[in-house]
Amino acid sequence: MPISVVIAGSTGWVGRALVPAVASADDLALAAAVAPSAAGRDAGEAVGLAPAGVMIARTLGEALDGLPAGGVVVDYTRPGAVMGNTLLALSRGFHVVIGTSGLGAEDYAQIDAAAQTARLGVIAAGNFSVTAALMKRFALEAAKYVATWR
Structure with missing residues (x-):
C-alpha cells in the first residue's frame, strides 16, 4: 500500500520537482497539494505536466x-x-x-513536544539543496583560517 503524501508548496521551486516524483513513485501516492496561488488547478498541470488527478488546495x-x-505532509x-x-498536520495525524x-x-x-504527544515523526531539514550544503561546508572550512571578517 503506497504512502499518502501531501505537498505544501507544490508549485514552488522544490514542489515542482516533488509533485512528479511522488506521482510517479510506486510506493507513494500524491494525496493532496497546497499552493494558494494555484488553488483549484490540477497539481500536475500546475507544474507543467499531465493531469495528476489532484486539485490544489488553498490551505x-x-x-x-x-x-x-497516517500519511506524510511535506x-x-x-x-x-x-x-x-x-x-496542524500533527494534530490531524500526519x-x-x-x-x-x-x-x-x-x-x-x-x-x-507536539510530535511526541501525537506519537508521530517529524524530519526537519531546513534546506536540502546541494548549494546550501556546500556553502555551509565552505564556511566551516574558511572559519579555520579566517579569525574575523568584515
Whole structure:
C-alpha cells in the first residue's frame, strides 16, 4: 500500500520537482497539494505536466479535510507558514517532513513536544539543496583560517 503524501508548496521551486516524483513513485501516492496561488488547478498541470488527478488546495487545512490520518505532509512553503502547517498536520495525524528554513530552537522544541504527544515523526531539514550544503561546508572550512571578517 503506497504512502499518502501531501505537498505544501507544490508549485514552488522544490514542489515542482516533488509533485512528479511522488506521482510517479510506486510506493507513494500524491494525496493532496497546497499552493494558494494555484488553488483549484490540477497539481500536475500546475507544474507543467499531465493531469495528476489532484486539485490544489488553498490551505493545508483544506487539503487535509477528508484524508485519513497516517500519511506524510511535506512542507516547502515559507517560514511564516511552516510552524502552523506542522502543528496542524500533527494534530490531524500526519507525519511531517519540513524542508522550509527559518525555524528556531523554540519552534523545534514546540514541534518536538507536539510530535511526541501525537506519537508521530517529524524530519526537519531546513534546506536540502546541494548549494546550501556546500556553502555551509565552505564556511566551516574558511572559519579555520579566517579569525574575523568584515
